[in-house]
Amino acid sequence: MIQKTRWGIVFLLICAGFIAAFQVGKAAIAIPALRDDLGLSLFAASVIVGALGALGMLTGLPAGLFMTLFSARRVLIAGLVAIGLASLAGGFAENAGVLIAARILEGCGFLCIILSAPRLFRLVTAPADSQTVFAFWGSYMPLGSAAMMLIGPLFIEAFGWRSLWLFNGVLPLAYALVVAAIPITDADHESRPRLTESLREGFSTPGPLLIGITFATYTFQYFALSSLFPTLLVERLGLSIAAAGLISAGTVIANGIGNLIAGALLRFHIPIWLIVLGGFIATGALSFGIFSDAPPVAVVALLAAASLAITGLIPASLFAAAPSVSRSPAVLVITLGLITQIGISGQLLGPTALAAFVERYDWSYAPVIFVIVMIAGSALAFALRATLRKQR
Numbered sequence: 001m002i003q004k005t006r007w008g009i010v011f012l013l014i015c016a017g018f019i020a021a022f023q024v025g026k027a028a029i030a031i032p033a034l035r036d037d038l039g040l041s042l043f044a045a046s047v048i049v050g051a052l053g054a055l056g057m058l059t060g061l062p063a064g065l066f067m068t069l070f071s072a073r074r075v076l077i078a079g080l081v082a083i084g085l086a087s088l089a090g091g092f093a094e095n096a097g098v099l100i101a102a103r104i105l106e107g108c109g110f111l112c113i114i115l116s117a118p119r120l121f122r123l124v125t126a127p128a129d130s131q132t133v134f135a136f137w138g139s140y141m142p143l144g145s146a147a148m149m150l151i152g153p154l155f156i157e158a159f160g161w162r163s164l165w166l167f168n169g170v171l172p173l174a175y176a177l178v179v180a181a182i183p184i185t186d187a188d189h190e191s192r193p194r195l196t197e198s199l200r201e202g203f204s205t206p207g208p209l210l211i212g213i214t215f216a217t218y219t220f221q222y223f224a225l226s227s228l229f230p231t232l233l234v235e236r237l238g239l240s241i242a243a244a245g246l247i248s249a250g251t252v253i254a255n256g257i258g259n260l261i262a263g264a265l266l267r268f269h270i271p272i273w274l275i276v277l278g279g280f281i282a283t284g285a286l287s288f289g290i291f292s293d294a295p296p297v298a299v300v301a302l303l304a305a306a307s308l309a310i311t312g313l314i315p316a317s318l319f320a321a322a323p324s325v326s327r328s329p330a331v332l333v334i335t336l337g338l339i340t341q342i343g344i345s346g347q348l349l350g351p352t353a354l355a356a357f358v359e360r361y362d363w364s365y366a367p368v369i370f371v372i373v374m375i376a377g378s379a380l381a382f383a384l385r386a387t388l389r390k391q392r
């Protein structure tokens with residue numbers, strides 16, 4: 001049993017998650033440029049954003065189980081290499097089909113990273129710090145995608161969107177060398193459960209499936225708002241790509257701060273289900289102001305930041321709950337696989353559903369989507385309350 005958390009290694013592993021999230025942010029901020037260069041509709045561009053999650057939506061659980069047969073460090077390195085090569089290929093794409101194919105390959109690398117890093121956490125984290133580390137891990141997506149929204153416009157305006165893809169090809173390849181040098185001496189010798197035993201244990205309780213569905217409801221609204229918010233600012237409010245990127249990055253950073261605040265709230269023993277409930281109520285209530293055509297840009301930006309900050313409490317809380325509903329490392333693999341397979345579906349479905357709805361009815365009707373999410377998420381929060389009480 002680990003007696004003292006090795007925080008330096010935890011930070012390096014979370015940085016690998018940031019690099020995976022860069023691939024989400026780069027596509028979100030590049031939508032206007034992609035539409036201009038390749039002549040895409042808003043729906044087609046949203047598919048390019050969401051294609052990263054298509055593989056995880058189809059194979060998250062079996063991929064998670066399969067990856068337990070290999071060293072977590074090697075899987076993480078393979079994921080970084082896959083993302084790097086795919087992004088380089090996407091940088092030379094001449095049509096939407098090739099770019100989507102490259103994004104799906106990026107999704108393979110993304111899947112490797114987000115499923116292997118939590119396995120490595122167990123090798124460097126003391127039990128007392130487990131919830132905190134997993135809560136911090138939940139910040140990889142908002143902080144990583146926000147960072148790319150900040151620097152992405154610099155590449156796009158100076159050299160075009162392809163330069164952003166090429167940069168994101170070189171970076172993960174270089175970071176793979178960093179991961180290879182991380183001193184985790186026993187990573188290659190961790191015990192690996194049999195697949196049948198993992199499945200039997202994982203599905204004998206409702207906790208893992210419930211967390212996966214709740215995470216999917218969160219990611220649906222998160223990616224719907226964060227991925228299309230730059231487009232809303234450019235096409236409806238008339239901002240430049242640089243200005244839209246700066247504002248959008250600020251809102252996503254707010255989401256990352258929400259993830260970190262969740263870790264603090266958990267240390268003060270605030271119930272996980274209550275944190276989740278508050279997040280889902282916020283997404284429905286604040287959507288009316290975000291998509292109204294009356295408020296100025298500053299108000300819209302503040303409302304979006306508030307929405308993403310409060311909903312940012314949700315993923316960190318769910319990651320922190322994962323060890324609580326997992327009776328063994330084998331069940332934890334199942335839980336993380338379900339979070340990935342079911343949860344990542346929101347990455348594809350959220351932007352495409354909102355884009356299709358907006359193209360049919362206009363931006364002003366977008367709150368309908370978020371109110372539905374609020375109702376579903378609230379019901380799931382109460383179900384999570386009952387499950388966690390029973391688990392205790």
